Amino acid sequence: MTRIAHIVRELLRNLRRNSGTALASVLSLTLLFLLFDLFWLAAGTSDRFYQDLLSGIEVEVFVDEEVADSTIASLGERLEAVEGILNAGYISREAARERLTGLVGADLLVGYDETNPLPRSFVLAVDQEYLTSERLEQVEREVEKIGGTGEVHYSRVWLAKAENTKSIFLQVGLALGALILATALVSSTNNIRLMTRARAVGFRQMQLLGAGRLFISLPFIVEGFIIGGLSAALGWAIIFYGRTKITFSRIEIVFPSQDDIILFCLVTALLGAISGYFGLRKLLKEQA
DSSP states (O other), X not given: OHHHHHHHHHHHHHHHHTHHHHHHHHHHHHHHHHHHHHHHHHHHHHHHHHHHHHHTOOEEEEEOTTSOGGGHHHHHHHHHTSXXXXXXXXXXXXXXXXXXXXXXXXXXXXTOSSXXXXXXXXXXXXXXXXXXXXXHHHHHHHHHTSTTEEEEXXXXXXXXXHHHHHHHHHHHHHHHHHHHHHHHHHHHHHHHHHXXXXXXXXXXXXXXXXXXXXXXXXXXXXXXHHHHHHHHHHHHHHHHHHHHHOXXXXXXXXXXXXXXXXXXXXXXXXXXXXXXXXXXHHHHHHHO
């Protein structure tokens, strides 16, 4: 209990004597974590938008002309047996004509009622996990092995470009996140180092009395923990306050789960604790 009381007294004394430095540290870290949070929201929102776009991809398999209408049902069953395909919806020539009319706004096949030239096809509902260029190519190869199927059509070029854009966005996000967290660690370390300079003599006296490095460092480790966690929590508080004031009618902002936010605040608090240790370590080495 005596040690805990000492740590609390040292912590409060340090915050009181260096209130300006502590406040500056909280504000600077809050700004850094706020930038990280905003990018986190942007990443989650763009990923949801990307998934919605993927769900709109239509995979269409055309049926060979020589395939009889009586075998269409069995062909559909074989398509649905392919791994990754959830459902195969049949599009007859008449249904294809209706789709074309709805697309262009006029019936282009007037007079071709007896000889409808449009091909028959199946529209495949593909599992979300298979909506990638690599996996759709696997599905395409399996479909082509089935007799009676013709060309497999989907937006290959668009999908490749979308995947490339997502990959670039992810790489930039990882680099930006690492840079922000590293900056926060360095900034917190330097702020605590400034606080400890004024108490160098006191640390020396405590060492002469037999106090270990960990005992001397604990108040600053706790201080870094509090400042780091508080800054992260303030960043999210600003975002949730802004959420009540700003609404987007066409874009759904995707927020992380409550558990993820709490975990993030704990991680930043641990980074603050680490910065508290590093902020004091150099001074303790000089006095060793």
